Amino acid sequence: MVYEVYLRSFADGTGDGLGDVPGLRSRLAYLADLGVDALWVTPWYPSPMADGGYDVSEYRDVDPRFGTLDDVDALLADAHALGLRLVVDLVANHTSSEHPWFRAALAAAPGSRERTRYFFRDGRAGGEEPPNDWISAFGGPAWTRVRELDGRPGQWYLHLFAPEQPDLDWDSPDVQEEFDGIVRFWLDRGVDGIRVDAAPAMAKVPDLPDAGHPPDATFASSEWVDNPHWDVDAVHEVFRRWRRIGDTYDGERLFVSEAVVNGPERLARYVRPDELHTTFNFDYLKAPWDARALRAVVEGTLAALAPVGAPATWVLSSHDETRHVTRFGRADSGAAVMGFDAAAPADLALGLRRARAAALLTLALPGGAYLYQGEELGLPEVEDLPEEALQDPTWERSGHTARGRDGCRVPLPWSGDRPPFGFAPDGVSPWLPQPASWRSLTAQAQRDDPSSTLSLYRDALRLRRQLLGEEPLTWLDLGEDVLAFDRGSALRCVVNLSARPVPLTGLGTVLLTSGGAAADLPPDTAAWLAP
Ligand code: GLC
Numbered sequence: 001m002v003y004e005v006y007l008r009s010f011a012d013g014t015g016d017g018l019g020d021v022p023g024l025r026s027r028l029a030y031l032a033d034l035g036v037d038a039l040w041v042t043p044w045y046p047s048p049m050a051d052g053g054y055d056v057s058e059y060r061d062v063d064p065r066f067g068t069l070d071d072v073d074a075l076l077a078d079a080h081a082l083g084l085r086l087v088v089d090l091v092a093n094h095t096s097s098e099h100p101w102f103r104a105a106l107a108a109a110p111g112s113r114e115r116t117r118y119f120f121r122d123g124r125a126g127g128e129e130p131p132n133d134w135i136s137a138f139g140g141p142a143w144t145r146v147r148e149l150d151g152r153p154g155q156w157y158l159h160l161f162a163p164e165q166p167d168l169d170w171d172s173p174d175v176q177e178e179f180d181g182i183v184r185f186w187l188d189r190g191v192d193g194i195r196v197d198a199a200p201a202m203a204k205v206p207d208l209p210d211a212g213h214p215p216d217a218t219f220a221s222s223e224w225v226d227n228p229h230w231d232v233d234a235v236h237e238v239f240r241r242w243r244r245i246g247d248t249y250d251g252e253r254l255f256v257s258e259a260v261v262n263g264p265e266r267l268a269r270y271v272r273p274d275e276l277h278t279t280f281n282f283d284y285l286k287a288p289w290d291a292r293a294l295r296a297v298v299e300g301t302l303a304a305l306a307p308v309g310a311p312a313t314w315v316l317s318s319h320d321e322t323r324h325v326t327r328f329g330r331a332d333s334g335a336a337v338m339g340f341d342a343a344a345p346a347d348l349a350l351g352l353r354r355a356r357a358a359a360l361l362t363l364a365l366p367g368g369a370y371l372y373q374g375e376e377l378g379l380p381e382v383e384d385l386p387e388e389a390l391q392d393p394t395w396e397r398s399g400h401t402a403r404g405r406d407g408c409r410v411p412l413p414w415s416g417d418r419p420p421f422g423f424a425p426d427g428v429s430p431w432l433p434q435p436a437s438w439r440s441l442t443a444q445a446q447r448d449d450p451s452s453t454l455s456l457y458r459d460a461l462r463l464r465r466q467l468l469g470e471e472p473l474t475w476l477d478l479g480e481d482v483l484a485f486d487r488g489s490a491l492r493c494v495v496n497l498s499a500r501p502v503p504l505t506g507l508g509t510v511l512l513t514s515g516g517a518a519a520d521l522p523p524d525t526a527a528w529l530a531p
Contacts, residue, residue, distance in 0.1 A: 021071040036371075236275060
């Protein structure tokens with residue numbers, strides 16, 4: 001099980017209100033106690049923070065706000081001593097616009113080698129219009145026009161994310177070689193894996209043809225077919241190249257991709273034997289709280305991955321999505337990506353019940369699971385952040401129509417009864433304000449309460465480690481609205497998505513439930529049994 005550490009919001013070790021490497025290091029014991037196997041840490045590189053660190057200006061260093069390379073070495077040593085592996089986040093589709101390469105490209109002439117590392121093109125309509133119709137994941141066009149050295153409006157450059165994140169051209173040998181070195185730099189330092197950010201973006205159809213997007217298109221990459229800027233087949237060359245590098249290292253080094261693509265067959269291509277080891281499963285994350293939909297995703301995922309021999313992964317939340325306690329409390333419980341969910345009323349008590357049941361479902365499925373920090377505390381999305389506190393580029397780029405992803409990034413509550421709840425030293429304001437109501441959700445408040453969400457996760461992770469290995473999944477039929485399956489003879493999982501209680505009599509010995517310990521499993525509850 002891999003735990004996503006959103007570094008800015010995990011723990012502040014230096015007292016500036018921003019999470020950092022020393023803060024993470026000071027809380028490793030919590031993660032070991034929870035039963036985590038590995039951490040994926042979001043970017044710590046020097047960055048102007050136009051997109052929370054996913055805009056990197058120097059790939060072989062640590063931003064002073066997050067710490068130093070020495071802090072990272074100490075973190076790695078401590079994590080490894082506790083049996084925790086560490087995965088770094090590599091943002092290779094784009095650099096920051098402050099990266100020396102992009103500055104050099106701006107200062108160079110059209111057609112220069114400096115510009116071939118990115119996508120600089122002349123505009124259409126005499127230069128006035130963007131070169132094509134591609135769109136940015138954060139809203140608006142994917143092109144920004146530059147001023148040339150003579151001060152006149154000039155070429156346009158491509159950015160599938162924010163304008164401060166110019167896309168690299170992966171056909172450029174400079175780009176390929178530079179990233180070979182960066183991958184080696186971190187593997188040499190002892191990291192156990194690399195998360196490949198925005199993986200499907202890293203190849204474009206030559207000549208950059210129009211995608212045919214309708215005028216108000218949003219970035220619906222899970223629906224796109226033959227899109228010229230997403231999931232283009234040439235992208236797999238990059239992963240083969242990195243895999244060849246990774247395979248020269250001792251020990252197990254893992255590559256995992258972030259890939260929101262159209263269906264499990266396209267996704268399975270990322271994890272062919274000579275490419276990445278695993279990939280996040282966004283179909284599962286986006287599925288609504290509905291037995292048929294979830295079962296279809298589970299079956300589709302396992303069927304598509306079997307031929308390539310890669311393990312499945314399961315994920316319910318991340319730093320890019322509405323927290324699933326809130327999502328599952330809404331009438332429409334599926335997720336949109338990148339914080340474009342429409343705000344809708346949420347029944348948080350219902351959402352929490354379902355989230356706890358979903359945790360048992362997720363942790364019982366074959367393969368790996370990714371947890372997002374704070375889900376083990378049952379944190380909801382913070383939907384009432386003041387507008388002036390919002391920092392996600394989505395807010396500005398959507399013309400203040402989508403609030404973006406800040407609501408799932410609010411710093412963790414560790415202890416105490418008022419903000420900053422042990423996230424930072426008392427009296428320090430965290431970079432996003434925490435709700436006062438989180439006093440009952442702190443790690444400290446939940447630690448010794450056997451009915452808390454933290455205890456549920458801890459118990460489930462311990463059992464999972466004890467009981468589960470490679471056993472295949474076999475479905476049981478307990479009715480249409482009930483997900484029930486065995487993992488060999490080791491574990492039976494029953495998840496009640498119906499409106500009626502499900503009798504557990506005769507199904508085995510109950511080991512753990514997400515709520516209620518009666519013989520009948522209440523709606524929106526899950527149980528693990530020894531069959
Ligand atoms: C990935 C990250 C997201 C970031 C984007 C651009 O989707 O998870 O947070 O904004 O890439 O790098």
